[in-house]
Amino acid sequence: MLLSVPNGVFYNPEMELCRDLSGLCLGALGGKLSVVDAMCATGVRGLRYRKENGNVSSLALVDMSSRAVAAAKRNAAANRVKCTVAKRDACEYLRNRGFDFVELDPFGSPAPYLHDAAKSFREKKQGFLSVTATDMAVLCGAHHAACMKYYGAVPLDNEFCHENAVRILAGKVILNCAPFNLSAEPIFTLSHRHYVKMIFELRRGSEGAVESVKRLGFVSYCPACCFREAKRLVAIERCPSCGHLLQYAGPLYTGALWREDTLKSMLRLNAKRVYRKRAQIEKLLNTMISESGIRAYGYYDLHTLAKKLSVRIKGMEEMLADFAAEGLSASRTHFCPTAIRTDAPHKKIIELVSK
Ligand SMILES: C[S@@+](CC[C@H](N)C(=O)[O-])C[C@H]1O[C@@H](n2cnc3c(N)ncnc32)[C@H](O)[C@@H]1O
Ligand SMILES: [Zn+2]
Incomplete structure (x- = not known):
């Protein structure tokens, strides 16, 4: 793709993987979708969406910066992409229009934009909302008060803070969609370096x-033995495994983070494309497929657990083999290279890690 990046217009080459994956997900959705890239900067994400996917029926690029809009127009012309380019505030633009696929890629937290993004679907039966959050320190619990302010949720600064981050973000999206009679269900979730990316399917209906x-809840966590449990409500109580006082985070989303058939379609599309990161994407998608069926917070960091239990750290392959030998589900998780995700009960996990 031909891309000019003038001074003063944001462009981060490190987000290429994120743009590849969100483009694959959009392509995997099929149908004919009107798309808005509501914070487009150079326009690279939206322009790639249209160029790479036959199912984008129209594209609007929006940014409130004059320089960004000039760059987006130039980049659209250079790549022969037909689209609307508008210098507007994203909220104001979305509030008055409707699209099938809304892309929100702000600096930091998307929280201030979610109300108007959800509102833009008010006349749609179904739509897709794609959200990036780069405020990981907030979502991961380093800035407790900011997390409460932006997301209305208590975070946890522990070894599964990245899974917690996406679940807090998803909870906020759900609570913004519900007043417009929209359900919101994650179909794709990525946690990578300094950001998370989630794509939701929204469907009209009060019951949905x-x-x-109802899929919102809390997670309780024992800092002594790593016990954790996602629940609708939590009380301040003691760990059922070791008796230590539990900590908690939430409210947050406790349901599935991926739709397996979408991940499989993304894999097939990726095989046909010439992305520089094709091999990395294939590996990531395969890991997501293997972890997608396993319970929320079945994510155990083996290093943390070994340290807390004062036992020898075993290698990942050895650990996975031990679980398999017992007939227990266990997979790697894309959230962390030293963690596994398993449906095994906490006591069994401790037994296998300590063996
Ligand atoms: C992180 S950049 C977007 C990057 C781009 N999506 C990409 O993949 O390279 C965020 C952009 O949002 C724009 N922006 C920030 N607040 C906005 C608002 N309220 N309305 C519209 N654009 C906004 C900024 O000018 C900036 O260009
Ligand atoms: Zn405990």
Whole structure:
């Protein structure tokens, strides 16, 4: 793709993987979709969406910076992409229009934009909302008060903070969609370096909206033995495994983070494309497929657990083999290279790690 990046217009080459994956996900959705890239900067994401996917029926690029809009127009012309380019505030633009696929890629937290993004679907039966958050320190619990302010949720600064981050973000999206009678269900989730990316399917219906909200809850966590449990409600109580006082985070989303058939379609599309990161994407998607069926917070960092239990750290392959030998589900997780995701009960996990 031909891309000019003038001074003063944001462009981060490190987000290429994120743009590849969100483009694959959009392509995997099929149908004919009107798309808005509501914070487009150079326009690279939206322009790639249209160039690479036959199912984008129209594209609007929006940014409130004059320089960004000039760059987006130039880049659209250079790549022969037909689209609308508008210098507007994203919220104001979305509030008055409707699209099938809304892309929100702000600096930092998307929280201030979610209300208007959800509102833009008010006349749609179904749509897709794609959200990036780069405020990982907030979502991962380094800035407790900021997380409460932006997301209305208590975070946890522990070894599964990245899974917690996407679940807090998803909870916020669900709570913004529900008042418009929209359910919101994640179909794709990526946690990578300094950001998370989630794509949601929204569906019209009061019952569905209520069902989405019912998937919110809390996670309790024992800092002594790593016990954790996702629940609708939590009380301040002691760890059922070791008796230590539990910590908690939430409200947050406790349901599935991926739709397996979408991940498989993304894999097939990736095989046909000439992305520089094709091999990395294939590996990532395969890991997501293997972890997608396993319970929320079945994510155990083996290093943390070994340290807390004062036992020898075993290698990942050895650990996975031990679980398989017992007939227990266990997979790697894309959230962390030293963690596994398993449906095994906490006591069994401790037994296998300590063996
Ligand atoms: C992180 S950049 C977007 C990067 C781009 N999506 C990409 O993949 O390279 C965020 C952009 O949002 C724009 N922006 C920030 N607040 C906005 C708002 N309220 N309305 C529209 N654009 C906004 C900024 O000018 C900036 O260009
Ligand atoms: Zn415990």
